[in-house]
Amino acid sequence: MTTTTAPRDRMPLASLSPPLLPRLRMEPTGSSRTLLDGGWWPRSTDPVTELPGLVLAVDNLRGPVTRLILSAGGWDTHPRLLGVAGRVLRLGYFTSQPLSLLTAICANRSRVDLLVVPPDTTPAAAGAAMILAATATNLIHAQHIPLTLSAPPPPAAAAEDAWEDEGGHLAGSRLAPLRRQAIR
Template sequence: MVTATRRSTVVPPSAPSIPRLRLAPVRASGAVLDGGWWPRSWDPADELPGLVMALSERYGRIRNVIANSGVWDDQFRRIAVGSDVVRVGWFTSLDTAMLIATTERGDQIDLLVVPPETTKAVADRAMRTAADPANLKRARDILLATPTPVPASTGAGRHLNAVRDDEGNVLEKAS
């Protein structure tokens, strides 16, 4: 886990992958989330470009992304995505199960982040809930309601099915 945020713009070493993403069919004013995303790893240089491109196609140019600094393998301030440079903010205060993207027009897109090691069935169910325009559950509550049958932690010491406080500390583990 990296503790310092790199100031240089990161240029991903490979072409963006197609993100495992489910977005609400319409943006509902009462919905808590706009959809769910299931990254394949905790490497933001590998995962963010495909996500940003998919969100840009749907909502317009993405100018920045905000994520929790406690779960991702690397931190940097900017990433090259196609011909754009997207700013990236890392915060311990953001729920580990959330990612926020902001468009050039200032629209905010709130996404559930399903841990990469989650099984397909559980991830699909969680993303479907997050993308439901009638959903009123927060990201953390969706993950608690769809516990994942995977080992409690990875080699990096992350608790995949844990609920964390705003500082990234494990509060409880979902069963």
């Protein structure tokens, strides 16, 4: 539930309910060299309900959040100011921001990029997406993670044959005996 007494752009909106514990998975080292810093799975598309819990969690892990950058699509409303724990955060909604990406700017000028998993995602798919997003070696951008996880894996034989054609061989490969015979 939200409350406001002035126009949306001048008065921060704040939830009357306590912040929800976010479903959040963060890259554990806090490295600045990661593509994504983690994944977040909100329960709804209401920013006033969902964002305060996320902000407090990021505060504890990376420093106080001062601004959030969100996609213009995917949210029920677009408040510009949000009251969280006695302070006011600026929210920016941009059409250029992917639906699946939220960027938090912290007081120490660091940024936290999070995959946003749609609320209607199954628990198994959401968990897999958040694990991938929170992996330091992940090289997949937020908007491509759902596609990557829903694509069927390549057949093992095709991958092995491609490697075989590059000149090497695998022990136990069906092509290895043929290569050994050709060498003799």
